[in-house]
Each structure stands twice: as C-alpha cells, then as structure tokens.
Amino acid sequence: MSGAPISPIRQPLVTGSKTYHQITEDLCGPTEKAPSKAWVIAFLISVAFLSLGIACILWTIWKGIGSWNLNRTIGWGWDITNFVWWIGIGHAGTLISAILLLFRQKWRTGVNRAAEAMTIFAVLCAALFPGIHVGRMWVVYFFFPYPNTRGPLWPNFNSPLLWDLFAISTYFTISLLFWYTGLVPDFATVRDRAKGFRRKLYNLLSFGWTGSAKHWQRWESLSLVLAGIATPLVLSVHTIVSFDFATSVIPGWHTTIFPPYFVAGAIFSGFAMVQTLMLITRKVLNLQDYITLEHIESMNKVILLTGTIVGVAYLTELFIAWYSGYVYEQFAFFNRAFGPYWWAYFGMMSCNLLIPQVFWWKKYRRSIVITFAMSIFVNIGMWFERFVIIATTLARDYLPSSWSWYVPTFVEVGIFLGTLGIFFTLYLIFTRVAPVVAIAEIKHILKSSGDQYASGHAEKHRTGQSLVVEDHHH
Numbered sequence: 001m002s003g004a005p006i007s008p009i010r011q012p013l014v015t016g017s018k019t020y021h022q023i024t025e026d027l028c029g030p031t032e033k034a035p036s037k038a039w040v041i042a043f044l045i046s047v048a049f050l051s052l053g054i055a056c057i058l059w060t061i062w063k064g065i066g067s068w069n070l071n072r073t074i075g076w077g078w079d080i081t082n083f084v085w086w087i088g089i090g091h092a093g094t095l096i097s098a099i100l101l102l103f104r105q106k107w108r109t110g111v112n113r114a115a116e117a118m119t120i121f122a123v124l125c126a127a128l129f130p131g132i133h134v135g136r137m138w139v140v141y142f143f144f145p146y147p148n149t150r151g152p153l154w155p156n157f158n159s160p161l162l163w164d165l166f167a168i169s170t171y172f173t174i175s176l177l178f179w180y181t182g183l184v185p186d187f188a189t190v191r192d193r194a195k196g197f198r199r200k201l202y203n204l205l206s207f208g209w210t211g212s213a214k215h216w217q218r219w220e221s222l223s224l225v226l227a228g229i230a231t232p233l234v235l236s237v238h239t240i241v242s243f244d245f246a247t248s249v250i251p252g253w254h255t256t257i258f259p260p261y262f263v264a265g266a267i268f269s270g271f272a273m274v275q276t277l278m279l280i281t282r283k284v285l286n287l288q289d290y291i292t293l294e295h296i297e298s299m300n301k302v303i304l305l306t307g308t309i310v311g312v313a314y315l316t317e318l319f320i321a322w323y324s325g326y327v328y329e330q331f332a333f334f335n336r337a338f339g340p341y342w343w344a345y346f347g348m349m350s351c352n353l354l355i356p357q358v359f360w361w362k363k364y365r366r367s368i369v370i371t372f373a374m375s376i377f378v379n380i381g382m383w384f385e386r387f388v389i390i391a392t393t394l395a396r397d398y399l400p401s402s403w404s405w406y407v408p409t410f411v412e413v414g415i416f417l418g419t420l421g422i423f424f425t426l427y428l429i430f431t432r433v434a435p436v437v438a439i440a441e442i443k444h445i446l447k448s449s450g451d452q453y454a455s456g457h458a459e460k461h462r463t464g465q466s467l468v469v470e471d472h473h474h
Contacts, residue, residue, distance in 0.1 A: 014290060014446055023290075023442055027435040028190055030285050035432060038284050046424040053418010056411045060132055067411045073404040074394045078412040079129045080244075081386045082419065085269070086126035087168065087241055088262075088382060091234060092270025093119030094175050097182075098230035101223065109441040110295045113434075114281060114427075115274045116179035121426040122273075123172045125419040130164070132415075160243035167240040171233045178226040184209050185219065185440040238266040245389065252332035252393040255320070261313035265382060268306035268352070271299050272378035277427065279372045281436055290437045297365045303378065304359040310385075311353035332393055340405065341392040344384045351381025 014023075035043075060067055070077050093115040100108035134140050143165050156162060188209035191202035209215055242262035245253040275296070282291040321333045336345045355377050358364045365371070396403045430436075 014292075014442060023446070024189060024193075024439060027186075027287075027290070027437050027439045027442070028193060030431060031190055031433060031435065032193070036284065039428060039431070043425065043428045046421050046428060049417045049421025050425050051418075051421070052414050053416075053421055056414030056418060057128075057132060059411055060415070061137065065133070067409060069407055069409045069412065071404050071406065073397060073402050074391060074406040076390050076394065077406055078387075078408045078416060079133045081383070081390050082416050083126050083129040084241055084244075084262075084386045085383050086122050086129075086419065087238060088266035088269045088386075089273045089379075090119045090122035090126065090171075090175075090270065091238060091263075091266035092274050093117070093122075094171070094178070094230045095234050095267055095270065096274070097178060098227040099234065101227045102231060106445045107295055107298045109445055110291045110437055111274060111278055111299070112441070113179075113182065113438045114277055114436050115270075116175065116182065117427065117430045117434075118270075118274060118277060119175045120172070120179060121423050121430075123168060123175070124426070125423050127168065127172075128415075128419060128422075130161070160240065160247050163240045163243060167233075167237045171230075171237045174226060174230045174233060178223070178230055181219065181222055181226060182438055182441075183434055185211070186435045186438060189439055190435070234267075235263055238262045250393060250397070251326070251328040252336070253389070255317065257313055257316055257320075261310065264306045264309040264313065265352075265385065268303060268310055269379055269382035271303050271306070272375040272382070275299055275303070275371055275375035276379070279368060279375070281431065285431065285436060287437060290442060293366045296368070296371055297362070300359045300365040300371060300374075303374070304356055304365075307352060307356040307378070314349065314353060328398065331396075335396050336388055336392045339392060339396065341388065341395070344388050344392065348381050348384035348388050351377045352385060355381075 068077060068079070093112075096108050096115045097112045100112070130143075131137065131140055134143075143162065184206055187202050187206035188211065191199055191206050194202055239259040239262065242258040246255060246258040248254055278291050278295070282288050318333055321329045324330070336342075356374060358370065358374070391406050395406060
C-alpha cells in the first residue's frame with residue numbers, strides 16, 4: 001500500500017521513540033534515586049521561607065492583628081489579596097484534569113499530575129489567610145454551621161465569606177480525590193519496583209491495586225464521575241470568591257462582571273503557575289520527552305485566550321464606569337489609574353493585557369525562555385490585580401477625611417513568603433514521593449501520539465514523500 005494521501009501528522013506528545021519500559025524507568029527514577037544538588041538547594045530555600053512564615057504567623061497570634069498595617073479604611077490588605085491570588089492559582093489543576101479529560105484532550109497527560117498537586121497545595125496556602133484574619137482564632141469554628149445550645153450563634157448564610165467556606169472546602173475535597181485516584185496505578189508501579197519498607201508503604205498507598213480489568217474499569221469510571229463533579233466547581237469557586245466583592249455596595253466592586261472576570265483571571269494565573277513549575281520540573285528531572293513543546297504551546301494558547309478575556313473585562317469596567325454617570329464609580333477607576341497606587345494599576349495592565357499578546361506568534365509560544373518569563377509576569381500581574389481591586393478601592397472611599405494609605409508590615413510580607421515556602425516545599429516533596437507525570441496515561445497515548453512511526457515519519461510526510469506500510473506475516 002503506497003501513494004495514498006495521508007492527513008497531516010501532528011508533532012508527537014511523547015518524543016524519543018520510547019518503549020513502555022523506558023517510560024517506567026524515566027518517570028519512576030526520580031522517586032528512587034538520591035535527590036540532585038539542585039533539588040536540595042531548592043528544598044532548603046523553600047524550608048527557609050516556610051520557617052519565616054511560621055515565625056510571622058506566631059508573631060501575629062502573640063501580638064494580634066495590630067501587628068499588620070490594617071487601618072480604619074483598609075480592613076483588607078495583603079491577607080485577602082493573597083487569599084484570592086492563591087485560590088486563582090489553584091484553578092488550573094482541576095481545569096486541566098477534569099475539563100480536558102471530558103473533552104478527551106490528549107495533551108493534558110504530560111502536565112495534569114503536577115497541575116493537580118499544585119491545586120491541592122495552593123488551596124492549602126489560601127485557606128491559611130482567612131484562618132488567621134478572623135481576629136479571635138479560637139472561635140474560628142463559628143464559620144461552620146454547627147448545632148449549639150448557646151443561643152443564636154448560627155452563621156450568617158447571607159455572607160459570601162460563608163459561601164467561600166463551602167465552595168473552597170468542596171473544591172478541595174473533590175480535587176484531592178481526583179488527584180489521588182490518578183495516583184493509585186502509579187503507586188502500584190512504584191510498589192512493584194520497591195523493596196522493604198518502601199514496598200509496604202506504596203502497597204498501602206495503592207490500595208492493593210493489581211491492574212486487573214475490573215480495577216481499570218472502576219478506575220476509569222471513578223475518574224469520569226469526579227471529572228463531571230469537578231467541572232462546575234471550576235466555575236463556581238472563583239465566582240463565589242468574586243461575590244466577596246460583588247455583593248457589596250462599594251464603588252468599583254458592586255458589578256456583575258466580576259464572576260466571569262474572576263474565573264477567567266483564575267485560569268489565566270493558574271496556567272501561568274503550571275508553566276512556571278513544569279518548565280523547571282522538565283529541566284531538573286529531564287522530562288523533556290514527556291513535557292514537550294506541544295504541551296507548552298497548548299497551554300500558552302489558553303493563557304493567550306484567558307488573558308485577552310481579562311483584558312476585555314478591564315476595558316469593560318472602564319467603559320461602564322464612564323457610561324454609568326455615577327461619580328463615585330468614575331472616581332474609583334480614576335483613582336486606580338492616577339491615584340497613589342497608579343504603579344500597581346499600570347503593572348497589572350502591562351503584565352496581564354499587553355505582555356501576553358506576544359503569544360499570537362507561534363515562535364514565541366514555543367520558546368522556553370519567553371514562556372518562562374511570561375509565566376512570571378502573568379503571576380506578578382494577577383497579584384497586582386487583586387491588590388488594585390482591594391487596596392486602591394478601600395484607600396479612598398466616600399469621605400476624604402477617612403482616606404488612608406496602606407503599606408504592609410514585615411509580618412504581612414513574611415506570611416506571604418511563608419505561603420510560597422509551604423507551596424514549594426510540598427511540591428518538592430511530591431516530586432520525590434510520586435511520579436510527576438502520570439505513567440499509566442502516558443502509556444495510554446503513546447501509540448497514538450508518540451510512537452516510533454509518528455515521530456520517525458512525520459518529517460518524510462511534511463516533505464511530500466509517501467509512507468509505505470509493510471505487512472509482515474509470520
């Protein structure tokens with residue numbers, strides 16, 4: 001059979017003409033070998049930041065919230081800014097895993113495992129801030145709707161802060177189940193290669209997985225069910241976080257564009273953080289054959305799309321403020337752009353709206369250096385966005401006599417650095433305990449996306465040569 005027209009072959013998602021055995025060796029290797037010098041250095045830096053954060057949290061508990069620079073006007077400062085920022089970062093994991101699984105997108109397989117882990121760790125970092133901002137932490141259980149016999153202490157179900165509690169706890173639970181379900185077959189693979197105590201530990205973690213047809217059938221069914229549950233949560237969680245602002249009556253916050261705007265921004269920042277982690281991980285752990293330029297380009301397309309949506313939201317806000325004729329709304333946006341925090345506003349617009357537009361060009365979407373730089377810029381810009389929404393709106397309200405200026409104290413900065421330490425410490429431990437790339441899912445797509453035939457003959461096809469397939473009869 002020769003000379004037949006063949007449809008264009010996409011670049012393979014697994015390069016290097018890998019065999020199943022090579023995939024197992026490459027992906028299990030980091031969990032079995034001694035850590036590299038780069039890993040040890042990164043871990044020590046992360047633990048140092050974590051220690052600083054713990055010290056600042058203990059200082060806050062000992063001294064009280066007065067150790068922060070909150071004042072009569074700005075009751076929300078870096079704490080809620082960082083809370084919303086971390087929740088946003090936690091969005092990409094479930095999106096990559098759940099929605100792309102339901103749409104059968106094969107490029108998710110190289111990055112979904114690390115993205116799911118990132119979700120879990122980011123939500124833990126986010127949950128820290130409301131916990132220490134309630135003032136009297138020993139009554140933090142007032143958040144929960146528990147029965148009591150001490151009078152009307154039921155939570156206020158009209159409060160979006162309570163909605164946050166339900167949305168984020170549900171999101172965390174489903175994301176954790178989804179992440180662990182995907183890990184079970186890979187834990188069994190590591191178990192079969194391990195000895196002694198490690199074998200017993202991974203046997204416990206894999207729940208006695210044998211790889212039988214019944215186990216695979218149940219595993220796939222459970223994955224689809226959890227993906228179906230998680231998909232609406234991607235939209236609901238940051239929508240409810242946006243209600244913290246949108247349900248108020250403060251100019252600049254009381255707007256119906258916040259829910260879709262926050263969701264798009266969350267996916268935008270989440271994908272950027274995935275890019276940051278995956279580019280470092282593929283280099284340090286030598287996973288270039290599994291996290292390829294195809295994965296990077298696909299994620300950059302999502303970043304470009306969501307960044308453009310966020311940019312449209314920025315411009316829509318400005319237009320609506322002008323069109324409303326409401327002087328307080330107009331002043332809120334004038335103050336953002338030309339008030340004392342103008343640098344944060346223009347930093348936000350530059351990093352989120354202008355700089356990502358370079359991804360319209362394919363060579364930049366496939367550039368490692370530019371992609372890494374963009375991922376850093378996007379996360380800086382999204383942090384500025386949350387700071388602009390919170391600090392600049394509150395700093396100048398209706399009465400000039402109550403205007404104030406907010407600068408964080410070393411305690412607030414230290415807590416934020418501590419959450420970065422928590423995040424990267426957990427992620428680095430994760431890379432030592434579990435395969436960063438899903439072994440079972442990579443093997444599943446190998447024959448359709450990265451086998452020797454596709455990778456070895458793609459160049460011949462592009463130059464117009466016919467492909468000949470010979471049947472060997474034995």
